[in-house]
Amino acid sequence: MPVRDPAVADPPCPRPAQPLPPDRTEADLAAALGGVSEGVAVWDAAGRLLIGNRRLEEIFGLRAGSALPGLFLGDFLAMAAAAGRLDQDDPIEARAALEAVLARREALTWDMQTADGHAIRVLVRPAPGGGWIGSYNDMTDRLRAEAKAAYMARHDPLTQLANRPYFRERLSDALARGGQAAILFVDLDRFKEINDSLGHTAGDALLRAVAQRLSGCFRHGDTVARLGGDEFAAALTRGEGRTEAEAVARRIVAALSRPFALDIGEVTVGASVGIAFAPSDGSDPETLVRAADLALYAAKSEGRGAHRFYDASMGRALHSRRSLEADLRQAIEQEALELHYQPIVSARTGQVSAMEALMRWNHPERGLVPPSAFIPIAEATRLVLQLGSWALRRACADAAAWPERVKVAVNLSPAQFVAHDILGDVRRALSESGLAHGRLEVEVTESMLVRDADRSRLLFQELRAIGVRIAMDDFGTGYSSLSQLRDFPFDKVKVDRAFVADLGTGRRGAEAIVRAVTGIAAALGMETVAEGVETREQLKGVVAAGCDHAQGWLFGKAAPLAEATRLLAAIEAKTRQVAATPVVARG
Incomplete structure (x- = not known):
């Protein structure tokens, strides 16, 4: 065992190294070790340094020339401790621990x-002779790199949350321990629109901000992950029940x-949340993840900002939706959908001023599928981009055969508006x-304006520059604001049917609201259309309120092209007949 050095009790003042007899072989060896990457030290049985290279000094934080032959082990450890390069503060304890190791030979x-x-x-x-040889490698950078690589293998590089494999790993560990666990799937409601319209840089910044805010909704120890895109998940593994999980979702x-x-x-984005529990909804990660995903889909189907718990019926609903989606994809590829047209008439003359194109799908097995069933699927899967492009081409081609003063109105989907080359x-x-160009009207919803006002304004200006007319659909619902009429270049405003339905019923304020909208629109140089006119009393009401046009079942339901063309001709003939009738006879 190496001899203890009594001077080690005073580490800051190491005694001078005791010179050793000159040895040419050792000198040559020391010179050879000067360029190696490892620190090397050869010690004799008395605990004195025989050979030490410069790298040894660097690794232990010693000044150059400190590791001279003859340096006692105790002094070496004292200097290393002063530099912070020992795993113990006390060099005496460090030497005792080292000697215990060396004694094993x-x-x-x-x-x-x-x-x-x-x-x-x-x-x-x-x-040989009772001494020992030590080699020392500074592994700091390597271990840090390995730790970083291990971290990155388990974490999302953008948000620093757990990634999908690590989430599955943590979930598997929790399920293996038994007990109740809850997982929540989170999907952002408007991320794709923002990412497409504002760019990926803004989208990435938003995802980082979402991750930070989302992490604040959980406790330390819960696993929060980004699964990819704008999908996030969390595992609550402390036996949380329905009440606790719902509180987190809220x-x-x-x-x-x-x-x-x-x-x-x-x-502003918003989120939808799907929730599943173990073991009731699944006892393995795959089953549980699938249940939470189905619950998330159900939440998104209900609208933004919803949360849903998984139940067995969701699997059947998803199967039905996927079947309908597959049929819709095929129908779009085969152009099996069709446009129906509903007349919009002049409130003053009764002549048809425009025909609105409305999408219809007559499924060979399901029959007539309502737009409320297939349009949301088209928007969620981006099939609406193909569908919208086709509808524009078809409507313009159909309208080319109508009288020149009759326009055609085509609805734009929010998904088209954000992610597609509408112009x-x-x-x-x-x-x-x-x-x-002046015979085409595009109808937009108010929500499109709220999502990206600058983009909306620019697109409207470009459309109007080529002569296309723009109408705001369903004014008076959702995000309605009179400032939108001031700030956007609309040609026409369509008053929502909810207000028209109250005309002639004596319900307080209905006519005043319609009159206010028509008055403001007229002052701004815009025409108005009253939607949902079904009775003559309602027609009288919208005429009295100052509406320029009317649309509704009173004039005709939406019909296929051939039938709509005949209806157009019949209305035209009737208005010509009325116009030709002497005033006395009409009175």
Whole structure:
């Protein structure tokens, strides 16, 4: 065993190294070790340094020239402790521990975590004559790189949340321990629109902000993950029941509904949440994840900001939806859908001023599928982009055969508006059909304006610049604001049927509201259309309120092209007959 050095009790003042007899072989060896990457030390049985290279000094934080032959082990450890390069503060304790290891007289390797955060790998081998040889590797950078690689393998690089494989791993571990667990799947409601319209840089910044806010909804120890895109998940593994999981879901919806302040301005997304429990909804990760995913789909189907718990019926609903989606995809590819047209008439003359194109799907087995059933699927799967492009081309081609003063109105989907080249689609439809640009009206919803006002304004200006007319559909619902009539270049405003339905019923304020909208629109140079006119009393009401046009079953339901063309001709003939009747006879 190495001899203890009595001077080790005073580490800051090491005594001078005792010179050793000159040995040419040792000198040559020391010179050879000067360029190696490892720290190397050869000690004799008395605990004196025979050979030490410069790398040894660097690894243990010693100044150059400190590791001279003859340096006592105790002094060496004292200097290393002063530099923070030992795993113990007391060099005496460090020497005692080292001597206990050396006494075993066998080759040993261990990793030492130093006080200043370095990691040193130590290898000692016994040497002939009772001494030993030590080699020292600074593993700090390597271990940090390995730790970073291990971390990145388990975490999402954008948000630093757990990634999908690590989430499955943590979930598997929790389920293996038994007991109740809850998992929540979270999907952002408007992320794709924001990402498409504002760019991926803004989308990434939003995802990072969402991850930070989402993490604040959970406790330490819960696993929060980003599964990919705008999908997130969390595992609650402390026996949470329905009440606790629902409280978390409500916190998530509330937190992610608040605006996010990004460099490009404030944006609002919102979230939907699906919840599943173990073991009732599944005892293995795959089954449980599938249940939570189905619950999330059900929540999104109910509208934004909803949360749903899984139940067995959701699987059947998903199967039905996927079947309908597959049929819809095929119908779009085969152009098996069709447009029906409903007349919009002048409230003053009764002549048809426009025909609105409405999408219809007559399924060979399901029969007539209502738009409320297939349009949401088309929007969720982006099939609406193909569908919308086709509808523009078809409507313009059909309208080209109508009288020149009759326009055609086509609805734009929010998904088309955000992610598609609407201006290009419009130009192509007009060019292919030869329809005069002023005969096309595009109808937009108010929600499209709220999502990206600047983009809306620019697109409207571009459409109007080529002569296309723009109408706001269903005014008076949703996000209605009179400022929208002031700020956007509309040609026409369609008053929602909810207000028209109250005309003639004596319900307080109905006529005043319609009259106010028509008055403001007229002052801004816009025409108005009353939607949902079904009775003559309602027609009288909208005429009295100042509406320019009317639309509804009173004039005709939406019909296929051939039938709609005959209806158009019949209305035209009737208005000509009325116009030709002498005033006295009409009175």
